[in-house]
Each structure stands twice: as C-alpha cells, then as structure tokens.
Amino acid sequence: MSVLVKGRVDGNLPVFTPAAAIDPQLVAAPGTIWAIRALVAVLVLGPVLVIWANATFGISRMLYLLVDFPGLAVFAYVAVGALVLARVPVVRRAAAGFALSGPVWPICLGTLAVSVIGVPLVYHGYALSMDEYMTRFQAAIFGSGQIAVVLPEEWRPFGRALYGGFTSYDATTGILTSNYRPGMAALYAAFDLGGIGPYTSAVLNAVAVGLVARVARQLYPGDSAAPVIAAVLLATSQQALAASLTSYAMSAHMCFNLLWLTLFLNDRLWSHALAALVGVATASLHQIHPHLFFAAPFLLTLLRPFRPGLVLLYGSVYLAGHAAVYAWDWVAFGRFVAEAAPPTLTAPVQAEAATAGIFSRVLAMFHLPSVEALATVTANVARMFGWQSAALVPLLVFAAPSIRRNRRLWILAASILLSLLPYPFLMPDQGHGWGYRYLHGLLGILVLLAVPGWRALGADRGYARTAVLCLLVFTPMVMIPFRGIQIERFVGPYASASEMLSxxxxxxxxxxxxxxxxxxxxxxxxxxxxxxxxxxxxxxxxxxxxxxxxxxxxxxxxxxxxxxxxxxxxxxxxxxxxxxxxxxxxxxxxxxxx
Structure with missing residues (x-):
C-alpha cells in the first residue's frame, strides 16, 4: 500500500483512564455522533433480528451464530479501541499530517498476494458449498471439451447421490451438467488451462481493486486521494477477501460490474458498446438478475436527456444477449435429453421436462414478503457491513451530505437499493456465504459512496479523522486475520472429511x-x-x-x-x-x- 505519512510524531504518550478517554465535545463534532451511532447499529441490529425476530435460517443462521456473532464482538472491540486511541494526542498529531497518495498497483498486488496465500492456507483449496462446487464441476466439463457429459449406465440410478441437487441431470439418458449459467465456470476453466483455476476469484478481486480506483478518478476528478482511499477500502473488505478464496461467482460479479461502470462513465460509443457486451457476460456468470438491477439506474439516465442511439444499442445487445443466456439450459441440457431420450415421449414433452426453466423456478420461490423475510434481509445487510473495512460505515455517514447533493452518487445509491428489491420476494436468505454475498457485486459501489466521507474529514474534524484512520489500520491488523481464522476453522473440517473419503x-x-x-x-x-x-x-x-x-x-x-x-x-x-x-x-x- 503506497501511503505517505507526513508530520512529526511525539513519542510521549499521556496517561489517561478509559472513562476519560473520549472527550464528549470531540465526539459531538458534526457528523461524529452519527458515525458512532451507525457503528453501534451495525453491531447490534443483526444479532437482535437473529435472536428476537427469528431472522435467517438453516446454514445461514448457523454461520451467523458461529461466525458473525464473534466477528461483530471483535468489531466492537476494534471500534472502541479506535475511539479511545483517537483521543491520544500523539496519535491525533500523526493523523493530522496523514495523507493518501501514490499509485494504486501496489494495493492491487498486495490484495492478490493475501488471496493467493489464503486459498490453500485458509480455504484449503476446497469447494465448500454446492454453488462453489458447481463452478468447478462445470469447469471440468468445459476442460474436457464438452458442455455436458453422459454418466455411465451403471451409475445412473445414483446420479443425485454422486453430484447433489444443483445439477441438471436426467437419469434415463445419463445427461449431466450444472444448472447454473456457464460464465463463471468458463472463466475458471480458462484459468485452469494455466493451472491456476483455484485462484480465479483472487485475480478478479485484485482487478476489481484497480477498477474501483479508476471509477473513483472518474467520479472525483482532481482528487488525488479518491482512487487510493477507494482501493484501500475495497482491498480491506473482509467480505471481498473471503470471496476471493472461493469459486463463487461473486468476485467476478463485482469485477465485471466495476468494468461495466467505468466503460459507461467513459461515455463514448465504443465504451458503451463494450459495456453492453460486459453486461451480457455478467448475466452469464451465475444468475441473470443481479446485473440488470445494478445497471438499471444508470441506463435510465439515457432517457433524460433522451439518447436514442444508446438506448437502441443497449436494448438490442441486452435483448439478444440475455435471450442467449436464458437459452443455456436448452443448449447445455435440454436438447441432449430430447435427442437421447427414448422415443416413448414426444419431443415437445421431452423438451419441457428437460428445461423446466428459470420461470418455473422463480415462480416456485416467489412469495409475498413476510415479517421474517424482511427481518432476514435486514439482518443480512447488517451482516454485510460487519464484513467490510471497519472504516466504511463512518465514512458513509460523513459522505451523506455529498451524496444528497450529487446526482451521480444518488444513482450509485439507487443501484444498491434497487438490487435489494428481489430478495424479500424470492430469496430472503443466502444459505452459505461470508458476509452478504447476494450484494457482493455492489461492494465497489459502497466504497465509491464512502469516498466523499474521507474528503469531508478535514482539520476541523481531527478526532473523527483520527478514529477513522485507526479503523482503517485495525481492519488489516485485527479483523482480516481474525476472519481468516474463523473461515479456516469452518471450512477445514469439511475439507478434511472429503479427504478422509478420498x-x-x-x-x-x-x-x-x-x-x-x-x-x-x-x-x-x-x-x-x-x-x-x-x-x-x-x-x-x-x-x-x-x-x-x-x-x-x-x-x-x-x-x-x-x-x-x-x-x-x-x-x-x-x-x-x-x-x-x-x-x-x-x-x-x-x-x-x-
């Protein structure tokens, strides 16, 4: 991380008691009290909803109890420690002369190094959840030069026991493939050609750090600190680093969304054409809807002022591309079943049975939001903030006035809010996941919204600035190692059990x-x-x-x-x-x- 620290540091630390450590007048400075309240809300809201409102269930609840609760407790200690340390004069003087500058590439390389080390050391190179396993499963099929395989006849009665319920499988013909979109598996297969398949997400996460810095330059021109603080916040996101150890499609979603956004903001015909193609590629990664909800607020800006050429460009590319993505089930599975199935069924019946399709699955999951569903989504949002840089929440609070005044930042915020919309209706809980993976593609947007908060912390907010800097430092020093230990302790036994079977x-x-x-x-x-x-x-x-x-x-x-x-x-x-x-x-x- 390229960080320049300016100013003299006095080595004489004052003696003080914890009770007198936080000066009420300093805490009451504009915005500071709200930043502290927001931190407390993040620490308290999720546990309260989980315990008293029955939010989350199944594996998600298990992870909340085993991983998130202890993580929030450590987060609380870190927050209190930052507030106390910020009162120390020598620390405050050091913070007053602190400036962020320099290139972003060392931050990207540092992020990549942490992830590359963490894949074998923390995650044991394992595909823990079925979502992660399906990426590697389909990548292996692609690596064999096929898009679907045929299970040997002797094993066909046991197909589900072999590969679980997340596959598209026909016991009669033995046709077998993943029932997810193919994009992430294709990326993994491409990386696997060089023997680095398990590090696919690590590379994509590091690229996302560089892309968020680029978008920060576009949104905040002339502010040399904006790219660096954006890169630091994303590089120290506990959730982003955790996902970079996995074969989930989440790091790819975040990376592709940021690539799409920088192309869109470039506002040239060629960059819009590339953005439209990136959007289709993003929709192919795992599920179709996350990119559409992310991009919708930005695409609506093309209507006022009306830009018919760009509307036609995005409309035509998205329509054709998303239709092709939706057709994947038929291309990879349905047509093979229809061709190989016994002639006792007519082709239309075979096709319908083979491709129940996304609409049937969506209708099966759809329900009107209940109190528990709303509580679960809220608890997961609180969980997400607990998995970011500890400095993110207060920086978002200090950024609030800038967000209210800036139309572009309003659009960023609308992208997050709109992306939350489907989950109370369809999937209130996520099952497996570190942080809140359903909004993982929006982590770069959260970081970009927080950047003005750093700009707002001038000399007149010395206490708040010092506390935020302490939170920035404590995240890689305390929170990230602690999360690594938590994840290893959860994943390790499953990896060991799989090795025991092998x-x-x-x-x-x-x-x-x-x-x-x-x-x-x-x-x-x-x-x-x-x-x-x-x-x-x-x-x-x-x-x-x-x-x-x-x-x-x-x-x-x-x-x-x-x-x-x-x-x-x-x-x-x-x-x-x-x-x-x-x-x-x-x-x-x-x-x-x-």
Missing part, C-alpha cells in the same frame, strides 16, 4: 448426511471419469439402492463419530420421517461391514 480403500464410500450437519458439502466427484473411491451422499439413496451398492462394490460408510472427530457438528437426531429409512440404512451397512 483416502478410503473401498470402491464406494458414503457420507451420513442425515447425521452430519450440512453433510452434503463433503462428497465431491469429478464429472469427467469416476474414480474409486466414489463418494455418495446417502441422503439421496433408498435402502434398496444401498443394498445394490453393497452387493456390487466394497462399501465404506464412516460412522458419525468419525466426522465429529474432524470437527464437524452432528445433528442431534434423525427426523421422525427419516427414522425408518435410517434404521434400514444402518442395518444394510452393518451387513456390509461384516
């Missing part, structure tokens, strides 16, 4: 995902050539299928205690509706072991 001498190995909490995150098989030991999630198997496996192959099924010894949690019991199946499963496996 080390089995049996031909088939089963995961007891009825007893192991989120046990579906353990079996991992390549879609291109099954190799022993073949790992299956037994929750997708019938007792009869387990009997067939035992008759054909040597079968290993580690007991729940083996997973618990690795650090995984066990469910307290078996659901009543699964009790009979579970008893039959254990009876068959006991016979297998003899």
């Amino acid at each position: 080390a089995s001498k049996a031909e088939v190995v089963l995961t007891d995902s009825t007893r192991v909490t989120i046990g579906s995150d353990i079996p991992r098989n390549s879609p291109v050539g099954l190799r022993a030991p073949v790992a299956l999630d037994d929750a997708y198997l019938t007792v009869a299928q387990i009997e067939k496996l035992c008759a054909r192959y040597s079968v290993d099924a580690p007991k729940p205690e083996a997973f618990e010894a690795l650090g995984l949690f066990l469910n307290p019991g078996v659901w009543p509706e699964r009790a009979e199946w579970y008893a039959g499963r254990n009876r068959v496996l006991d016979g297998c072991r003899k």
Whole structure:
C-alpha cells in the first residue's frame, strides 16, 4: 500500500483512564455522533433480528451464530479501541499530517498476494458449498471439451447421490451438467488451462481493486486521494477477501460490474458498446438478475436527456444477449435429453421436462414478503457491513451530505437499493456465504459512496479523522486475520472429511448426511471419469439402492463419530420421517461391514 505519512510524531504518550478517554465535545463534532451511532447499529441490529425476530435460517443462521456473532464482538472491540486511541494526542498529531497518495498497483498486488496465500492456507483449496462446487464441476466439463457429459449406465440410478441437487441431470439418458449459467465456470476453466483455476476469484478481486480506483478518478476528478482511499477500502473488505478464496461467482460479479461502470462513465460509443457486451457476460456468470438491477439506474439516465442511439444499442445487445443466456439450459441440457431420450415421449414433452426453466423456478420461490423475510434481509445487510473495512460505515455517514447533493452518487445509491428489491420476494436468505454475498457485486459501489466521507474529514474534524484512520489500520491488523481464522476453522473440517473419503480403500464410500450437519458439502466427484473411491451422499439413496451398492462394490460408510472427530457438528437426531429409512440404512451397512 503506497501511503505517505507526513508530520512529526511525539513519542510521549499521556496517561489517561478509559472513562476519560473520549472527550464528549470531540465526539459531538458534526457528523461524529452519527458515525458512532451507525457503528453501534451495525453491531447490534443483526444479532437482535437473529435472536428476537427469528431472522435467517438453516446454514445461514448457523454461520451467523458461529461466525458473525464473534466477528461483530471483535468489531466492537476494534471500534472502541479506535475511539479511545483517537483521543491520544500523539496519535491525533500523526493523523493530522496523514495523507493518501501514490499509485494504486501496489494495493492491487498486495490484495492478490493475501488471496493467493489464503486459498490453500485458509480455504484449503476446497469447494465448500454446492454453488462453489458447481463452478468447478462445470469447469471440468468445459476442460474436457464438452458442455455436458453422459454418466455411465451403471451409475445412473445414483446420479443425485454422486453430484447433489444443483445439477441438471436426467437419469434415463445419463445427461449431466450444472444448472447454473456457464460464465463463471468458463472463466475458471480458462484459468485452469494455466493451472491456476483455484485462484480465479483472487485475480478478479485484485482487478476489481484497480477498477474501483479508476471509477473513483472518474467520479472525483482532481482528487488525488479518491482512487487510493477507494482501493484501500475495497482491498480491506473482509467480505471481498473471503470471496476471493472461493469459486463463487461473486468476485467476478463485482469485477465485471466495476468494468461495466467505468466503460459507461467513459461515455463514448465504443465504451458503451463494450459495456453492453460486459453486461451480457455478467448475466452469464451465475444468475441473470443481479446485473440488470445494478445497471438499471444508470441506463435510465439515457432517457433524460433522451439518447436514442444508446438506448437502441443497449436494448438490442441486452435483448439478444440475455435471450442467449436464458437459452443455456436448452443448449447445455435440454436438447441432449430430447435427442437421447427414448422415443416413448414426444419431443415437445421431452423438451419441457428437460428445461423446466428459470420461470418455473422463480415462480416456485416467489412469495409475498413476510415479517421474517424482511427481518432476514435486514439482518443480512447488517451482516454485510460487519464484513467490510471497519472504516466504511463512518465514512458513509460523513459522505451523506455529498451524496444528497450529487446526482451521480444518488444513482450509485439507487443501484444498491434497487438490487435489494428481489430478495424479500424470492430469496430472503443466502444459505452459505461470508458476509452478504447476494450484494457482493455492489461492494465497489459502497466504497465509491464512502469516498466523499474521507474528503469531508478535514482539520476541523481531527478526532473523527483520527478514529477513522485507526479503523482503517485495525481492519488489516485485527479483523482480516481474525476472519481468516474463523473461515479456516469452518471450512477445514469439511475439507478434511472429503479427504478422509478420498483416502478410503473401498470402491464406494458414503457420507451420513442425515447425521452430519450440512453433510452434503463433503462428497465431491469429478464429472469427467469416476474414480474409486466414489463418494455418495446417502441422503439421496433408498435402502434398496444401498443394498445394490453393497452387493456390487466394497462399501465404506464412516460412522458419525468419525466426522465429529474432524470437527464437524452432528445433528442431534434423525427426523421422525427419516427414522425408518435410517434404521434400514444402518442395518444394510452393518451387513456390509461384516
């Protein structure tokens, strides 16, 4: 990080008591009290909603309790420490002479280095969630020169147990592919050609840091500090760094959104043409809707003053491109099933069965927002702020007057608000994720909105400026290492469990995902050539299928205690509706072991 610190520092620290550390007159300076209130709100709002309003559920709630609660507690200590330290005269004098300047590329390289180290050290190179696994799954298919594969006939009855419920799979024909859009998998496959597939998100996150600095130059011309503070805030985002260790599409969404925005703000015909293509590429990454909600407020500016040429350009490219993206299900899966399925079904019926499509899935998820859904989205937004640079929230508070006066910044804020709109109706909770991944593509926008807050912290706000600088420093010193430890402790046992299955001498190995909490995150098989030991999630198997496996192959099924010894949690019991199946499963496996 290229940071110049100017001014003399006196080494004599005063003696003071914590009770007298924060001068009320200093805290009451314009905007400072609101910044402190905003920090307190972030620390309190999420836990209150989770505990008393029943916000979040499933794995998301588990992560809130195990990861977010302790993280918010450390965040509180960091915030109090910054407020106390900012009262120390020597620190305040150092902050008064502090200036941000210099090139941004060292910040980008530093960000990349942290992520590259973190992929094996913190994340164990593992694909924890099914979303992450599907990226690697489809990338492996692309790497084999195909867009879908055919499962060998002997394994077709066990396809779901092999690859989970996030695949597009037809048991009759054996056609198998991911049911996500292909963009992130294609990027991963491209990086994998150079042997760096696991670092795809790390590279994209580092590029995003450079892009946010570029957009800051466009939004705040003449302000040499704007690109640096924007880059620092994004580089020290705990959520951005966490996502950079994964194969989620989130880092790609953020990077592509910032690329789109810098092209749009460049306001040349060629840059708008490129922006439209980038928009289509962004829609292909994972889900179609995030980019459309992000871009809509910016595209609406083309209507006043009316710019018909650009409206036609974006309209035509987006219409054709998004139609092609939507057609991916048919191209990658439906047409193969229609061609390979037995002639007992007519082609239209085959096609309809193969491509239930995005509209059916959306309608199945749609519901009017409930109090719990609204509380869940609010708790996730609070969670998101707890995963950013600790300085972001107060800087947003100090930036508020500038945001109110600046039309461009209003549009940035509208992009965030509009992007929140679908989630109370469709997906109030995110399942897995570090921070709030549904808004990950908007992290650069949050940072850009906070930049004027730094500009507002002049000499007349010495206490606030010092506190913000302390928060900027404490984030990489305290919060980021702490998050790394948290993530490793959660991911590590799942990676170890997957390795335990891979080390089995049996031909088939089963995961007891009825007893192991989120046990579906353990079996991992390549879609291109099954190799022993073949790992299956037994929750997708019938007792009869387990009997067939035992008759054909040597079968290993580690007991729940083996997973618990690795650090995984066990469910307290078996659901009543699964009790009979579970008893039959254990009876068959006991016979297998003899």
